[in-house]
Amino acid sequence: MNKTYRVGMIGVGLMGHGIATSLLRGGHRLSFLEHPGNQPVEDLLAAGAEKLTSAREVAEHAEVVILCVTGTPQVESVLFDAGGVLEGLQAGSVIVDCSTAIPSSTLAIAERVAAAGGQFMDAAMTRTPKEAAEGRLNLIVGASDELFRDVRPLLESFSEHITHGGPVGSGHKLKLLHNYVSLGFTAVLAEAAAASRRAGIDDEVFLEVLGNGGGGGVVLERLRPFIAAEDPSGFRFSLANTLKDIDYYNAMAEDVGAERGVAAAIEALYRDINERGHGDRLTPELVALLGQP
Incomplete structure (x- = not known):
């Protein structure tokens, strides 16, 4: 029989809500932090989840604390601020960081968690809220072999593919x-779609030619509903988050001395769109924004 865990969640947004749904479906006991950024949680409460008012309380109630917040500043805040996770962390408890974060900060966080008597792994996600709710995320895990082996059964309750990266x-x-x-391909494809429209090419023909050739793939399928019918729901990821992730990539590339000329151009495109006030728009809408005069 699979072990059931006492899980605490911080961050019940689009992805976190899906993870929470999958955890409850798997029979795990769930508590979560009440926060205005959460998705509606009535369904989670009806399924037996408990709502708590501080990150410290979440940690006190949990063997495993899952973080599903925006990025590095939010991770550091929820862990280390007054009333944060570290104040309530139980000896031997595990923190699983599912956010997208700057790796140098991740290493420093792991050291502080270990000093407080806990264990830490980064378990970054790919795919969408739909797969999160279905228990079909992709996870990319950074952890010791032993911790990965111990926590993998819990991760499998909300993931389809799990890669231990090291x-x-x-x-x-x-x-x-x-x-x-992924976001670099998105920028290239959105810019090409905007150019195609200016060149007088029918959208369906553009999609057919790319889909049958080198432009086919996941990114095209995510943007296809918007190009064909102005429906941005194929990629529910804000342009503000897009810029954040490219910024983080460039910070990592600089840290390791990697070439980043193309990345700098992609960052400049996303930064310009955000500075024009479109950060709340969904990423497929980049096609229309790039087509504006």
Whole structure:
């Protein structure tokens, strides 16, 4: 029989809500932090979840604390601020960071968690809120072999594919590499779609030609509903988060001395769109924004 865990969640937004749904479906006991950024939680409460008012309380009630927040500043705040996770962390408890974060910060966080008597792994996610609710996320994990083996059964309750990337920090490094490629392709494809429209090409023909050739793939399928019918729901990821992830990638590339000329151009594109006030728009809408005079 699979072990059931006492899990605390911080961050019940689009992805976190899906993870919470999958955890409850798997029979785990769940508490979560009440926060205005959460999705509606009535369904979680009806399924037996408990709502708590501080990160400290969440840690006190949990064997495993899952963080699903925006990025490095939010992770550091929820762990280390007054009333934070570290104040309530139980000896031997595990913190699983599912956010997208700067790897150098991840290593420093892991050291502070260990000094407080806890264990830490980064378990960066790919895929969408739909797969999170279905228990079909992809996870990229940075952890010791022993901790990965111990926690994997819990991760499997909300994931379809789990890759152990190496020691702590590896998950976040690989996630940034993944997102750089994914969001870089998105920028190229959105710019091409905007140029195609200006050139008088029918959208359906454009989609057919790319889909049958070198432009086919996951990114095209995410943008297809918007290009074909102005429906941005194929990629529910804000342009503000897009810029954040490219910024994080460039910070990592600079830290390791990697070439980043293309990444700098992609960052400049996303930064310009955000500075024009479009950070709350969903990423597929980049096609229309780039087509504006």
